Amino acid sequence: MSATTPAGARSRGRGERGPAASLALHATLLAASAVAVFPVLWIVFISFGPDNAWQQPGQVLHHLGLANYRFVLLHSSFPRWMLNSVIVAGATMVIGVLIAASAGYAISRMRFPGHRPLMWTFLVTQMFPVAVLIVPLYNLMGRLDLLDTYLGLVLVYCTIAVPFCAWMLKGYFDTIPREIDEAGRVDGLTPFGTFWWLILPLARPGLAVTAFYTFLTAWGEVAYSSQFMSGAHYTLAAGLPTFAGSERANWGAMTAGSVVIAVPAALVFLLVQRHLVTGLTAGGTKG
Amino acid sequence: MTTATAERAPRPARTPGRASGLLPSIRRAWNKHWYAWAMVAPVVIVIGVLVLYPLGYGAYLSLTNATELNSAKNIGPVHIPATYHFVGLHNYWQIISGRDGDFYPRLEWTVVWTVCCVAVTYSLGLGMAMLLNRPMRFRLFYRLALILPWAVPAFVGVFAWRLMFNSQYGVFNDLVTAVGLPAQDWLGTPFAQKVAVIIVNVWCGVPFMMVATLGGLQAIPTELYEAAEMDGASPLQRFTNVTVPGLRPVTTTVVLLSTVWTFNMFPIIFLLLGNNTTGDTDILVTFAYQKAFSGVSDYSGAAAYGIVILLILVAFSTFYRRRAAAEQS
Numbered sequence: 001m002s003a004t005t006p007a008g009a010r011s012r013g014r015g016e017r018g019p020a021a022s023l024a025l026h027a028t029l030l031a032a033s034a035v036a037v038f039p040v041l042w043i044v045f046i047s048f049g050p051d052n053a054w055q056q057p058g059q060v061l062h063h064l065g066l067a068n069y070r071f072v073l074l075h076s077s078f079p080r081w082m083l084n085s086v087i088v089a090g091a092t093m094v095i096g097v098l099i100a101a102s103a104g105y106a107i108s109r110m111r112f113p114g115h116r117p118l119m120w121t122f123l124v125t126q127m128f129p130v131a132v133l134i135v136p137l138y139n140l141m142g143r144l145d146l147l148d149t150y151l152g153l154v155l156v157y158c159t160i161a162v163p164f165c166a167w168m169l170k171g172y173f174d175t176i177p178r179e180i181d182e183a184g185r186v187d188g189l190t191p192f193g194t195f196w197w198l199i200l201p202l203a204r205p206g207l208a209v210t211a212f213y214t215f216l217t218a219w220g221e222v223a224y225s226s227q228f229m230s231g232a233h234y235t236l237a238a239g240l241p242t243f244a245g246s247e248r249a250n251w252g253a254m255t256a257g258s259v260v261i262a263v264p265a266a267l268v269f270l271l272v273q274r275h276l277v278t279g280l281t282a283g284g285t286k287g
Numbered sequence: 288m289t290t291a292t293a294e295r296a297p298r299p300a301r302t303p304g305r306a307s308g309l310l311p312s313i314r315r316a317w318n319k320h321w322y323a324w325a326m327v328a329p330v331v332i333v334i335g336v337l338v339l340y341p342l343g344y345g346a347y348l349s350l351t352n353a354t355e356l357n358s359a360k361n362i363g364p365v366h367i368p369a370t371y372h373f374v375g376l377h378n379y380w381q382i383i384s385g386r387d388g389d390f391y392p393r394l395e396w397t398v399v400w401t402v403c404c405v406a407v408t409y410s411l412g413l414g415m416a417m418l419l420n421r422p423m424r425f426r427l428f429y430r431l432a433l434i435l436p437w438a439v440p441a442f443v444g445v446f447a448w449r450l451m452f453n454s455q456y457g458v459f460n461d462l463v464t465a466v467g468l469p470a471q472d473w474l475g476t477p478f479a480q481k482v483a484v485i486i487v488n489v490w491c492g493v494p495f496m497m498v499a500t501l502g503g504l505q506a507i508p509t510e511l512y513e514a515a516e517m518d519g520a521s522p523l524q525r526f527t528n529v530t531v532p533g534l535r536p537v538t539t540t541v542v543l544l545s546t547v548w549t550f551n552m553f554p555i556i557f558l559l560l561g562n563n564t565t566g567d568t569d570i571l572v573t574f575a576y577q578k579a580f581s582g583v584s585d586y587s588g589a590a591a592y593g594i595v596i597l598l599i600l601v602a603f604s605t606f607y608r609r610r611a612a613a614e615q616s
Binding site for chain 2 (some may be wrong): 007014022025026028029030032033036037039040042043046098099100102103105106107109113114115118121123124125126127128129130131132134135136137139140155156158159162163166191192195216218220223224235240250254256258261262265268269270273
C-alpha cells in the first residue's frame with residue numbers, strides 16, 4: 001500500500017491502489033528508469049552517428065550509420081582485446097568460482113581452527129585500497145615472471161573477486177539443509193564428494209550469480225590491466241581508452257567500443273538478475 | 288542470523304595461537320581438520336601470496352623513504368641498487384600531524400563523499416525497492432531498467448556521463464540552453480566536480496542497494512504487515528516498526544560493504560575527471576595513487592597512506608560490527 005492512499009480507501013483490499021496512487025507510482029518509477037537508462041542509451045545513440053557525433057548530437061539522426069562499428073571491429077585491435085578479455089574473464093570465472101565454492105563450503109559446514117580469522121580476512125581484503133597494492137603487486141609479479149601474462153592477471157582478479165564470492169556462497173550453502181550432507185556421508189561419500197556431487201548441483205543458482213559477478217569484475221577492471229599488461233595483451237578496459245589517447249582522439253570509436261563491451265555483459269546480467277536477488281540476500285544476511 | 292552476529296567478537300589475529308610447541312596436539316588438530324584446511328587452502332594461498340605479501344611489503348615501504356629516485360633500477364645495462372633507508376614512523380608522523388598539508392583536507396572530503404554517497408544510495412535503493420515490491424503492471428520492465436547501471440561495466444557508464452557533462456558539447460548544456468538558461472561548466476569548479484562525482488557514483492551504486500534491499504523486503508513475512516494493519520498502524524508506523532527492523536540484517540551488511548567500497552572507490556573519480564582536476568576532488572585513495580604514479584613517484588608516502596586508509600577502515604568496521612551485534616542481541 002502506498003503512503004499516499006487516503007484514509008477512505010479502507011474498503012480496498014491489501015495491495016490495491018486508487019488511480020491517483022497508481023499514477024504517482026508509475027510516474028516515479030518511469031522517471032527513475034529514465035535516469036537509469038538514459039546515459040546508456042545516449043552512448044548507443046551517439047555510436048550510430050559519424051565519429052564526431054558527440055559534438056553535434058542533433059546531427060546524428062541525419063547521418064545514421066555503422067561507421068564507428070566498422071572501424072572498431074575491422075580496423076583496430078579491438079577484436080584482439082576482446083579475445084584477451086574473454087580469456088582472462090573466463091579463466092577468472094572458472095578458477096575463482098571453484099576455489100570460492102570449496103572455501104565457502106568448508107566455512108559453511110566445518111568448524112576448524114582459522115575459521116573466524118578467515119571470514120575476517122575476507123572482509124578485510126575488501127578494504128584494501130587497490131591503488132596502493134599496485135606497486136608491491138607489480139614488483140611481485142615481475143619477480144614471479146607473471147607480468148604481461150594471462151595467468152598473472154587472472155590470479156590478481158581472483159584476489160579481488162574470490163573473498164566476496166566465498167562469502168556469498170557460504171551464505172548460499174547455509175540455506176541448503178545439513179541433512180543432505182549427512183545422507184551423503186551415510187552413503188559413504190567423502191566430505192569433498194558430498195560437496196561435489198550433492199551440494200554443488202543444488203547450489204546452481206548461487207553459483208551462477210557468483211560466476212557472473214566474477215566474470216563482470218574481470219571484464220570491467222581498468223587499473224591492474226592497464227598497468228600490468230602491454231600492447232598485445234590489453235584487455236578491453238585497458239585498450240579502449242587508447243582510442244581517446246592517440247594523436248587524434250576518436251570518440252566515435254570509443255562509444256561504439258563501449259556499446260560492444262556493454263551489450264553482452266548487460267544481456268547476461270539481465271538474464272541472471274532474478275537469481276541475483278536470492279543469491280545476494282542469502283549471501284549477505286544468512287550467517 | 289547475520290554474518291555480523293555469527294562472529295561476535297572478530298579479532299584480527301591471523302593465526303590461532305595454538306600451534307605453539309606440542310607436536311601431538313598439532314597432529315591431533317591436523318587429523319581432525321586437514322579436510323577443512325585442504326578445502327580452504329587454495330583461497331588462503333592466493334590471498335596470502337597476492338594480498339598479504341604485497342601488504343607486508345607496502346607496510347615495509349611505508350617505514351622507509353623510498354621514492355622513484357632512490358629505488359633500484361636498471362638504466363641500460365647498469366644496475367643501480369636501491370639507496371633508500373629505514374626512517375621509522377616518519378611518514379606516518381608527517382601524515383597524522385597534518386604536516387604534509389594534505390591528509391586532513393583529503394580525509395574530510397573522503398568522509399563527506401562516503402557519507403553522502405552511502406546515504407543517498409541507500410535511501411534511493413530502499414525507495415526503489417519498496418516501490419518495486421508491490422504488485423503492478425510493467426514490474427519486470429522497471430526492474431530491468433533500474434538494474435541497468437549495474438549491468439554495464441563501470442568505465443562505460445562513467446564515460447557516458449563524461450560525454451553528457453561536457454561543457455561544450457554535452458547534452459546537459461543542450462537541454463539547459465534549450466530552456467533558455469546560460470550553459471554551465473558542469474565539471475569546471477571543484478564544487479561542481481564534487482557534485483558530479485557523487486551523482487555518478489550514486490547512479491552506479493543504486494542498483495546494488497535496490498537488489499539487496501528488495502531481497503530483504505521479500506523476506507519479511509506479509510503476516511507482519513497484516514497484523515500491524517489490524518492493530519491500526521499507519522503506513523509510516525508500519526514502515527518504522529515492521530520494515531526497518533525486518534530489513535536490519537540486510538541493511539547492516541549492505542551499508543558496511545558499501546561504506547568500504549565507496550571509501551576506496553577509485554575508478555569513478557579517476558575516470559570521470561581524468562587530469563582536469565585541481566586535486567580538491569581527490570579522496571584518500573586517488574590521492575595516494577597520484578602520489579605513487581605522478582611526478583616523482585613517492586612510493587613510501589603512498590604506502591603510508593595505504594596503511595592509514597586500511598587502519599581507518601578496519602577500525603570503522605570493527606566498531607560497526609560490534610555495535611550491530613550488540614543491537615541485535
